[in-house]
Amino acid sequence: MIAEIGHYALILALLASLAQAFFGLLGAARNRDSWIATVRPAVTVQFLMSSLALAVLIVAFVQNDFSVEYVAANSNSALPVAYRIAAVWGAHEGSLLLWAWILVAWTFAVAALSKTLPAGFAARVLGVLGLVSLGFHAFTLFTSNPFLRLDPAAPDGRDLNPLLQDPALAAHPPMLYAGYVGFAVAFAFACAAMLEGRLDQTWARWTRPWTTVAWAFLSIGIALGSWWAYYELGWGGYWFWDPVENASFMPWLVGTALIHSLAVTEKRGLFKSWTLLLAILAFSLSLLGTFLVRSGVLVSVHSFAADPTRGMFILAFLVIVIGGALTLYAWRAPLLRSEAGFEFTARESFLLFNNILLVVAAGAVLAGTMAPLIADALGLGTLSVGRQYFDPVFLLPTLPLLALAAVGIHSSWKKGRLGERRKAVLLSLVVGVLVALVLVLGAWQGAMLLTPIGFALGVWLMLSALVDPIDRWRRGLSLSRGVVGMAIAHAALGMFVISITAVESYTRERDLALAVGETGQVGEFEYRLRDLRTVEGPNYDALRGEIVVYENGREIGLLHPEKRNYWVQRQVMTEAGIDMQLTRDIFAALGEDLGAGRWSVRAQVRPLINYVWLAAFLMALGGVIAATDRRYRPESAG
Amino acid sequence: MTPRQRRITLVVGILAGVSLAGVLALNAFRDNVMFFFDPSQVAAGEAPIEKRFRLGGMVRPGTVDRRAGSLDMSFVVTDFKQDVKVVYTGVVPDLFRENQGVVAHGRLGKDGIFVADEILAKHDENYMPPEVARAVKEKHGGVMPVNPDSAAPPRT
Numbered sequence: 157m158i159a160e161i162g163h164y165a166l167i168l169a170l171l172a173s174l175a176q177a178f179f180g181l182l183g184a185a186r187n188r189d190s191w192i193a194t195v196r197p198a199v200t201v202q203f204l205m206s207s208l209a210l211a212v213l214i215v216a217f218v219q220n221d222f223s224v225e226y227v228a229a230n231s232n233s234a235l236p237v238a239y240r241i242a243a244v245w246g247a248h249e250g251s252l253l254l255w256a257w258i259l260v261a262w263t264f265a266v267a268a269l270s271k272t273l274p275a276g277f278a279a280r281v282l283g284v285l286g287l288v289s290l291g292f293h294a295f296t297l298f299t300s301n302p303f304l305r306l307d308p309a310a311p312d313g314r315d316l317n318p319l320l321q322d323p324a325l326a327a328h329p330p331m332l333y334a335g336y337v338g339f340a341v342a343f344a345f346a347c348a349a350m351l352e353g354r355l356d357q358t359w360a361r362w363t364r365p366w367t368t369v370a371w372a373f374l375s376i377g378i379a380l381g382s383w384w385a386y387y388e389l390g391w392g393g394y395w396f397w398d399p400v401e402n403a404s405f406m407p408w409l410v411g412t413a414l415i416h417s418l419a420v421t422e423k424r425g426l427f428k429s430w431t432l433l434l435a436i437l438a439f440s441l442s443l444l445g446t447f448l449v450r451s452g453v454l455v456s457v458h459s460f461a462a463d464p465t466r467g468m469f470i471l472a473f474l475v476i477v478i479g480g481a482l483t484l485y486a487w488r489a490p491l492l493r494s495e496a497g498f499e500f501t502a503r504e505s506f507l508l509f510n511n512i513l514l515v516v517a518a519g520a521v522l523a524g525t526m527a528p529l530i531a532d533a534l535g536l537g538t539l540s541v542g543r544q545y546f547d548p549v550f551l552l553p554t555l556p557l558l559a560l561a562a563v564g565i566h567s568s569w570k571k572g573r574l575g576e577r578r579k580a581v582l583l584s585l586v587v588g589v590l591v592a593l594v595l596v597l598g599a600w601q602g603a604m605l606l607t608p609i610g611f612a613l614g615v616w617l618m619l620s621a622l623v624d625p626i627d628r629w630r631r632g633l634s635l636s637r638g639v640v641g642m643a644i645a646h647a648a649l650g651m652f653v654i655s656i657t658a659v660e661s662y663t664r665e666r667d668l669a670l671a672v673g674e675t676g677q678v679g680e681f682e683y684r685l686r687d688l689r690t691v692e693g694p695n696y697d698a699l700r701g702e703i704v705v706y707e708n709g710r711e712i713g714l715l716h717p718e719k720r721n722y723w724v725q726r727q728v729m730t731e732a733g734i735d736m737q738l739t740r741d742i743f744a745a746l747g748e749d750l751g752a753g754r755w756s757v758r759a760q761v762r763p764l765i766n767y768v769w770l771a772a773f774l775m776a777l778g779g780v781i782a783a784t785d786r787r788y789r790p791e792s793a794g
Numbered sequence: 795m796t797p798r799q800r801r802i803t804l805v806v807g808i809l810a811g812v813s814l815a816g817v818l819a820l821n822a823f824r825d826n827v828m829f830f831f832d833p834s835q836v837a838a839g840e841a842p843i844e845k846r847f848r849l850g851g852m853v854r855p856g857t858v859d860r861r862a863g864s865l866d867m868s869f870v871v872t873d874f875k876q877d878v879k880v881v882y883t884g885v886v887p888d889l890f891r892e893n894q895g896v897v898a899h900g901r902l903g904k905d906g907i908f909v910a911d912e913i914l915a916k917h918d919e920n921y922m923p924p925e926v927a928r929a930v931k932e933k934h935g936g937v938m939p940v941n942p943d944s945a946a947p948p949r950t
Contacts, residue, residue, distance in 0.1 A: 500800060512808055516815050523819060527827070537829055540848060544826035549819045667884040669865045728888045747885035752863030756885045 159224045162212030163303040165205045166253075169260070170293035172202035173286045176263075180283025184276040184351070192279040196267050199282055202289065203264040210244075210257045213302055217244055223309035226250060226302040232315035232724050234695045242326030243316040248466075249302035251329055255446075256292040258330065259337040263289065266341055266366070273362065280348035281341075288340050291473045299466045315724040318696070324384045332377030332404055336442035338370020339411060343439035346432045347481060350488040360422035360431070365783040367418060367435075371411045372779035378404050379772035387734055392665065392743060392760050394656070394768045397546040402525040403445035409518035410438045413511045415779075420507050423569055424498070429489040430511070436485060440478040441518070447474055448525070501572025506564030513553040513560070520549040551606070558613040558653060562620040565646055580623040588616030603661050610657030618650025641782025648774035655767035665760040671753040678759045682706040683744065685757065696722045696729075703733065703744045703757070713742040717757070732758075741765050828899065837876040841902055848897055849878060849908050855892040871896060871908075878902075882910040889915040 176198035183191030213226075217240045222228040230250070231243045245251040263285045270278040296302070319325075345363040349355040381404070382394050395401065414434040420427045447470040498504040524541040531539050562584070566577035574581060592611035596603040625643045628635055664679030675684040687702035698720040705713040715733030722729060732745040740763040747756030830848040831841040841847055849871055857870035868881045880898050890896060890913060900910035 500804070512812070516812060520815070520819050524823070527823065538848075539827045539829045541823070541827055545822050548822050549815075552815060552818060667865055669863060671863070730888055745885075748888075750860060750863050750865065754863040756865055758885045 158212055159216055159221065159303045159305065162209045162216075163301070165208040165212065166293060166297055166301075166303070169202050169205035169209060169256075170290065170297060172198050172205060173260075173290040173293055176202060176286030177283050177290055178286075180279045180281075180286055181351075182283075184279040184283065187276070189275070192275050195279050195282050195286075198286070199260075199263055199267040202286075203260050206257045206260040206289075206293075209303075210253055213250060213253060214241055214244055217241060220313070222311070222313050223306055224302075225304045225306040228306050228310040228313045230313065230316055232313040232695075234724065235313075235316055235321075236694070239316055239321050239326065242320070245329045246316050246320050249296070249300040251333075252292065252296045252300050253302055254330060255333045255337065256289060256296055258333045259285070259289050259292060259340060262334075262337055262341055266344075270362075277348055277352060280351050281344045284344035284347045285340060288344070288477070291477070295466075295469055295473065299469050312724075315695075315722070318720070318722045318725060318727055318729050319388060322384060322388050324380045325388065328377060328380040328384060330377075331373050331380060335370050335372075335374025335377050335411075336404075336407060336445065338366065338373055339407060339435075339439040339442050341366040341370065342414065342435040343481070346435035347484060349492075350432060350484050353488055353491045355421075355428050355432070355492045357422055357425050360418050361788065363435075364415070364418045364422055365785075365788040367411065368415050368779045368783040371408070371415055372776035372783070374404070374408050374411060375772050375776040375779070378408060379769045379776075382772075383769045386765070387732055392745075392758065392762075394659065394765060397521075397524070397541075397543050399525050399528075400449055402521050403448045406518050406521055406525070407438050407441040407445060409514050409521070410434060410441055413514040413518075414438050416507050416510050416514075420504055424504060426498070426504060427508070427511075428492045429485075432485060432489060432492070434511070434515075436478070436481045437515075440474070440481070441522075443470070443474050443477060447471060498570050499572040501567065503564060503567040503569050505572070506560055506567055509560055510557060510564065513557040517550055517553045517557075520553070521546065524549070555609070555613065558617055558649070561646060561649070562613070562617045565621060565642070566624065577623065580627070581620055584619035584623065585612075585616045587619055588612040588614070591615045607657055607661040610653055610661075614650045614653035614657060616650070617653065618647045621646035621650060636785055636787075638782050638785040638787070641778045641780070641785070643778070644781060645775045645778030648771045648778060651767055651774070652771035655764040655771060658764040659762050659768065663760065663762045665758075667747070668757045668759050669750050669754045670757050671755075674754075676757070676759065678761065680707060681712075681742075681759075681761050682709075683757065683759045685755070688755065691718075693720065695724065696720045698731070699746065701733070701744070701746050701755070701757075705735070705742050705744075705761075713737070715742060715744045717744045717746045719746045736766060739763060830897075832873045833871055833876040833878045834873055836878050836902065836906075836908075843904060844901055846899065846901055848899055849880065849902075849910075850895070850897040851878075853890070853892050853894055853896050858892055871898065878908050879906070880908045880910050882913055884913075886913050887915040891915075 176195055179191040179198065180195045182188075183195065215221075216224050216227050217231050218237060220227070220231065220233045220240075222231075226247070226249050230246045231240050235243065243250075245254045263282065266285065267278075267282055270281065273281075342363055345359070345366070349359050378401075381401070385396070385401075386392065386394055414431065414437075417427050417431045417434050421431045447467070524545050527541055528539055531537060563574070563581055566574050566581055568575065589612045592608040592615065595611050596608045621643050625635055625640055628639065664681060666676070666678045668676035668678070668683060670676055670683070670685040672685055672688050675682050677683075682705065684704045684706065685701060686704050689700055691698050691700045698718040700716055700718045703715040703717065704711055705715065713735040715735055717733035718731040720729040720731055721727075730745050730747075732743055735742040740761055743758075743760040743762065745758040747758060750756055828846055828848050829841075830850060833849070833851050835841055836849065841849075851871040851873045854870040854872040854877060858867065859869065860867040865883050865885070866881070867883070867886070868879060870877045870879055872878075880900070882898070882900075894915060897914040898908060898910035899912040899914070900908055902908050
C-alpha cells in the first residue's frame, strides 16, 4: 500500500508543478494578481508531495519491502540501515526522485526567500522552475518509476553494489544534484529577466547568492566523488578525465565563470547578456551531464545501463530547455545592453579574461568528452580520449588564469590601478618563485618542467589572496563576509594547485609481487608484506594483508589492504590500505594470487594528495561564506 | 587609443587567443586520441604498429599464462574469429578472468604481439564494455552474456 502512496504523491507533485508553471508564467504575462497568488501555494503543495514520495521510498527501503522492484534490486536485509537509506539513490530511478526533490526544495527556498522581489518577477522565476520540475517528474513517472511492484515479491533483495556501500559515496549524489539543480535557480532568474526585458544590478544581487551556493554544493559533490574513486575504486589518483567526471566538471567550470560574471553585473551593470548566456549554459551543461550519464551513451569506466527511451526523453527535454532558453536569449538579450565602459587593466578586464579562459577550458573538456560519441555516430571508428589530450588542453587556459587571479583580485573596478597593493602582489610572487625553487632544487628530486611553475603559481595565488583580509584586519577595517569568502576560495585554489603539482611530480608507484616476509622497492620506499590472513566482515569475508612501509630503513606506515568477497552479489572487491599522513598518503592494494605464495600488490606513495580534496572543500566553504554576506539578506536588499 | 580602437584590439586579441587554443586542442586531439580495434581488425592489418590503441574482446579460456610468483603474464584476446596475444606486467583488475570482456591499452609489436600497459575489466561480472560487446556480437551472431541492467555503479 505504501508504495502506491508514493506513486500518487509523485503524480500530485507533477500536477502541482504544472499549476506552478502555468499560473506563474501566464499570470505574470497577463498581470493577473489572482493567478500569481496561486503560485506559492502550488510550490508548497509540490514540495510536500515530492517530500512524501521520497519519504515513502526511504521507508520502503528501511522496512525491506522487497515487493517494490527497485528496493529488491538495490537493497538487502543484511544491509546496514544507513546504507539502506543511501541505497535510495543508489541507482537510476531513486536518484531521479532525489534529483526532483532537491529541485523542488530549491524552489521552495526561492519561494520562501523571494517575498521582497517584485511579485511578477518572482512568479516568472517560480514558473520557469515549475517547468523544469514538470519535466523531471514526468521523466520519473513515465520512464523510471521507482514505485513499481514486483509480483511475486522477492524473498530478499539483490543488495546494493558493494562499491556504493561507502559514506562518501552516500553523500556524493545529493551534493552533486544540489549543485546541478541549484544552477536551475540561476537559469530561472535569467529566463525571468529575459521575459521581463529588464535586468539591473538588483537582479544580479538576487541571483548571486543562489548561484554561489549551488556552485559550492557542486564543488563538494565533485570532490566527494573524486575522493571515493581514489580510496574505494583504488584508482590511485584524484582525477581521470572519465566522461562521468567531465559531465560534472563542465557545469562547474561554466558555473565558476558565471559567479565571476555576476560580480561584474552586480557591481558595474556590465556583461549583462554574457551573464545570461552563462546562466543558460551552466544549467544546460548540468542537463547534458545527466543525459550523458543516464542515457548510457558513454563508454565510461563506470558506465550505466543503456536505455534508449530514457536517453531519448532526456535528449528531448534537453533540446526543449536549451533551445527554448537560447531562442528567448536571441530575442530578448539585445534589449539588455550595458552602457558603462572600463579601462583595459581594470577588474572588469581581469574578470572578462577569467570568463573567456574558463569557457575555453570547458569547451576543450566538452570537445574531448563528446568526440567519441560524435565519431561513433558518424561511423568514424571507436575512439577514446584520455589524459594525453585533456591535460595539455586544460592546462593551457588555466595556467594563465591562475596568474590573472593572483593579480586580478587586487585590481579596482573601472580604473586600472593596483595602488598600494602592487608591492604585496610582487612580494607574494617573489615568495612563490623562491618556494618553488627551494622545493624543486632541494628536498624533492624528480621535478618536471611544470613542477616549479605549478608551485610558484600556487604559492603566489595563495599568499596574494590572503593579502586583502590580513591588511584590512591589521588596519582595523571591517571585514565583510564577501571579502573573507573570496579570500578563502582563492587561497584554496592556490593550495589546490600546490597539491596537484606535488602529486603529479612526486608520486612513486609500482606493482610488486610479494610473498609474506618479502620486500619490494618503490622509489625511495620499501614495502614489506608481513602477514596475510582471512578475516570476516558483516556481509563479506576477506583476505587481509599487513604491509609495513619503510623510508631509508625507518618504519613510516602500516597498511591493511583487503580483498573482500561480498556474499550476496558474489563480488570481489579491493579495499585499499591507505595511511593518511600530514604530508602524504601511503597506499597499497592487493591484486591477485600470483602462485608460488606471492601476491601482486599495487604500491603508491602520493605527497599532499589529501590537500586536493581539502582545497575543494575550502573553496566551497569560501563560496558559502561569501553567499551569506549581509548585502544579500532581504532586509538590506535595496 | 580611442575606446573604439581599444575595443577592436580587445576583440581581435580574444579571437586570436581562442583560435590558437582551438588549433592547439585539435593538434593535441589528433596526436592523442586512441582508437579501438578488435582482433579481426588487427589480423586484417587495420591497426597501427607501434602506436597506442585499445584492443578489446574476450579473454580466451585456457590462455591466461603466468610464471608463478611473477607479475609477467600473457593471455589471448579473441572475438571468436581471430586471436591476438597480449603480454602485460602488473596487477590486473578484480574482474579480469577467462571468458570475460577485456580492454587492453598498449602497442602492437611487429611480431603481432600486443604489449599492454593497462588492462581494464568492468566492475560487474555480467558487464562488458559496449565496444567489446559489439565487436564480439558482430563476429559471433549475438549470443553474448551482456546484461545492461546490471552495469557498473552509478556515479553521477
